[in-house]
Amino acid sequence: MGKRTLFLVVVLIISGLFSGKISASEPTEHSRAEQDSIHAASNHAPAEHGQTKNGKVDITAVAFEHILDSHYWHFWGEGHDAVALPLPCIIYSNKAGFKFFSSGVFHHGHESYGNYSLVNEEIVSSDPEEKVTDLSITKNVMQLFISAALLFWLFTSIAKAYKTTGVTSAPKGKQSFFEPLITFVRDDIAKDNIGAKSGKFTPYLLTVFFLILINNVLGMIPIGANLTGNIAFTFVLAACTLIITNINGNKGYWMHILLPPVPKALYPMMIPLEILGIFTKPFALMIRLFANMTAGHIIVISLIGLIFYFETLWISPVSVAFTLFIDVLECLVAVLQAYIFTLLTAQFIGAAVADHHHEEGHGSEEHAAH
Amino acid sequence: MNSLFILEASLIKPGIGLIVWTSLVFILLLVLLGKYAWKPILSAIKEREEGINKALASAEEAKNEMKELKSANEIILTQARTERDAMLKEAREAKDAMINEAKVKAKSESDRILASAREQITNEKNAAITELKNQVATLSIEIAEKILKSELSSDDKQKALVSNLMKDVNLN
Numbered sequence: 001m002g003k004r005t006l007f008l009v010v011v012l013i014i015s016g017l018f019s020g021k022i023s024a025s026e027p028t029e030h031s032r033a034e035q036d037s038i039h040a041a042s043n044h045a046p047a048e049h050g051q052t053k054n055g056k057v058d059i060t061a062v063a064f065e066h067i068l069d070s071h072y073w074h075f076w077g078e079g080h081d082a083v084a085l086p087l088p089c090i091i092y093s094n095k096a097g098f099k100f101f102s103s104g105v106f107h108h109g110h111e112s113y114g115n116y117s118l119v120n121e122e123i124v125s126s127d128p129e130e131k132v133t134d135l136s137i138t139k140n141v142m143q144l145f146i147s148a149a150l151l152f153w154l155f156t157s158i159a160k161a162y163k164t165t166g167v168t169s170a171p172k173g174k175q176s177f178f179e180p181l182i183t184f185v186r187d188d189i190a191k192d193n194i195g196a197k198s199g200k201f202t203p204y205l206l207t208v209f210f211l212i213l214i215n216n217v218l219g220m221i222p223i224g225a226n227l228t229g230n231i232a233f234t235f236v237l238a239a240c241t242l243i244i245t246n247i248n249g250n251k252g253y254w255m256h257i258l259l260p261p262v263p264k265a266l267y268p269m270m271i272p273l274e275i276l277g278i279f280t281k282p283f284a285l286m287i288r289l290f291a292n293m294t295a296g297h298i299i300v301i302s303l304i305g306l307i308f309y310f311e312t313l314w315i316s317p318v319s320v321a322f323t324l325f326i327d328v329l330e331c332l333v334a335v336l337q338a339y340i341f342t343l344l345t346a347q348f349i350g351a352a353v354a355d356h357h358h359e360e361g362h363g364s365e366e367h368a369a370h
Numbered sequence: 371m372n373s374l375f376i377l378e379a380s381l382i383k384p385g386i387g388l389i390v391w392t393s394l395v396f397i398l399l400l401v402l403l404g405k406y407a408w409k410p411i412l413s414a415i416k417e418r419e420e421g422i423n424k425a426l427a428s429a430e431e432a433k434n435e436m437k438e439l440k441s442a443n444e445i446i447l448t449q450a451r452t453e454r455d456a457m458l459k460e461a462r463e464a465k466d467a468m469i470n471e472a473k474v475k476a477k478s479e480s481d482r483i484l485a486s487a488r489e490q491i492t493n494e495k496n497a498a499i500t501e502l503k504n505q506v507a508t509l510s511i512e513i514a515e516k517i518l519k520s521e522l523s524s525d526d527k528q529k530a531l532v533s534n535l536m537k538d539v540n541l542n
Contacts, residue, residue: 068380069388090387120380134387141391148399155407162414167421182411202412203404211399232384236392294381 059305067226067297070121070139071103075223084108087142091116091123092133103136140233143225147214154178155210185209185342193346197353201346204244208237209342212289216334219293220327228337229293231286238286241345246278249352281348285341292337296330 065074073085086104093099105113115125116132123134137145154174161175171179185206190198215233218224227233257274260267303323306315521527 064381069385122380134385135390136387137391138385138387140388144388144392144395148395151399152402152407155403155411159407159410159414162410167414167418179415183415186412186415203408204400206408207396207400207403211396230385230388231382232386232388233392235384236389236396240396 056311057305057308059302059309062305063298063301066301067229067294068121069225069230071106071118071123071136072108073139073142073223073225082108087137087139089123089134089136092135093125094131095127095129139225140227140230143215143218143227144233147211147218147227151207151210151214181209182206189339189342189346193343193350194353195350198346201244201248201349204240205342205346208240208345209338212237212341213335213338216293216338219297220330220334226293226297228289229297231290234286234290237289237341238282241285241348242279242282245282245345245348245352248349250355252355253352281344285344289337289341292333296326296333299326300330 071087071089073087075083075085077083086102089099089101089103089105091099101113103118105111106118109118111117112126115127115130116123117126118124123132123136125132155178158175158178161172165172170176186198186202189209190202190205194201212228215227219226219228257278258271260270260274262270300323303319303326306319307313521531
């Protein structure tokens with residue numbers, strides 16, 4: 001089964017690259033005319049599927065199409081040849097309440113649906129009074145569902161393997177692949193940074209680690225969504241870390257923030273800084289993951305884009321070589337960023353739950369001085 | 371360029387939809403995985419680690435026990451060896467004693483036999499001598515009788531004899 005999946009992925013990659021190359025580098029008269037007519041009709045702000053009117057590829061638009069969220073799951077092909085899966089749209093309007101429909105109704109933004117139309121992947125109403133909250137199952141949400149289901153299936157089946165084969169036999173298959181990762185997160189991330197209380201936080205760290213890891217990997221597949229490079233996703237994970245860190249913060253942690261071990265004269269400066277620090281740490285987490293994953297995708301697309309920028313196939317060996325290099329690097333980054341996010345989360349939690357012996361020492365010194 | 375700004379803005383603007391879905395899915399995943407995956411997996415791994423530690427500890431214990439057993443065996447073996455040596459020695463001594471006793475017994479028996487043989491020989495010899503003496507006496511008497519008879523057969527001869535005897539007697 002693994003072989004078949006791999007084969008499918010390879011076919012998808014090759015066909016995706018191929019169709020993109022052909023339609024972009026050698027646009028037929030037919031497709032060019034079509035593109036022109038489409039643009040004339042819809043008068044879109046960004047170029048449709050990355051092609052400007054003169055047939056030249058707008059690499060920026062292509063890059064953003066790849067890294068941004070979409071209401072379609074675009075597989076391959078451009079214009080009318082595009083193979084894309086319309087995704088369900090869920091919107092909440094302050095006038096009409098909840099509405100459910102398929103994104104297919106927009107015909108890739110060329111048509112409107114009632115009051116609503118799709119502009120720059122944003123559902124807007126023609127009524128200026130109507131405010132639309134977009135809760136659609138977008139490409140990223142879809143991948144989130146898929147990855148969550150995959151993780152659930154994977155780890156419950158591993159859990160079942162422990163139950164059926166017992167703990168006395170050596171792990172097999174998936175179990176033997178994931179067990180070292182699980183023990184790595186438990187021992188080297190959770191235990192090393194949190195200490196004795198790590199057991200309570202290990203499930204959170206494991207979930208964060210594997211959710212980021214699987215989405216980093218899925219994001220590297222050409223048709224995959226750039227979920228971990230989306231700031232909304234990283235925002236939620238960082239917010240969870242923020243909440244968990246602070247609701248578990250002990251007396252020492254809060255003492256350090258509200259009564260920092262500095263002369264009292266510095267309190268007006270130190271306390272706001274310490275409070276700001278509560279938020280900057282998870283904020284950095286959010287930005288780090290988002291920026292790393294997005295940057296990786298932009299570099300890959302830019303390297304492929306060189307072919308279209310110079311409009312020559314001769315540059316392609318350079319593009320392919322560098323893309324390969326960056327892709328290998330991205331494999332490392334995919335694991336590394338999942339590790340870093342989890343590690344820093346563990347460190348923040350560790351700092352919040354640690355016994356601040358030296359802090360108390362400072363406090364008693366201060367008491368003695370007064 | 372205008373489009374680029376719009377795209378860049380949407381890059382760093384978190385979409386409310388994705389925030390909602392991510393929160394929902396993430397919390398759900400956290401709860402479900404926590405209950406159905408991490409808990410059994412972590413407890414199973416812990417159980418196995420404890421099992422491995424226990425097995426290692428008991429192996430070490432068994433090794434020590436074996437060592438003790440080995441030294442105990444050694445002691446028993448040495449004891450057995452010394453015992454065997456002692457037994458052998460004893461047996462040898464017993465054998466020597468037996469042989470000696472037999473030798474002494476045999477010698478005394480032979481001495482006794484020799485002594486009795488010697489005694490018998492002496493007795494026989496004495497008996498033979500006595501008989502010989504008796505026969506010699508008898509013979510001597512017979513001879514003497516015969517000689518006397520012949521000597522005293524005539525008067526001359528009786529006169530010669532008296533003269534002879536007179537000669538020897540002399541007159542002292």
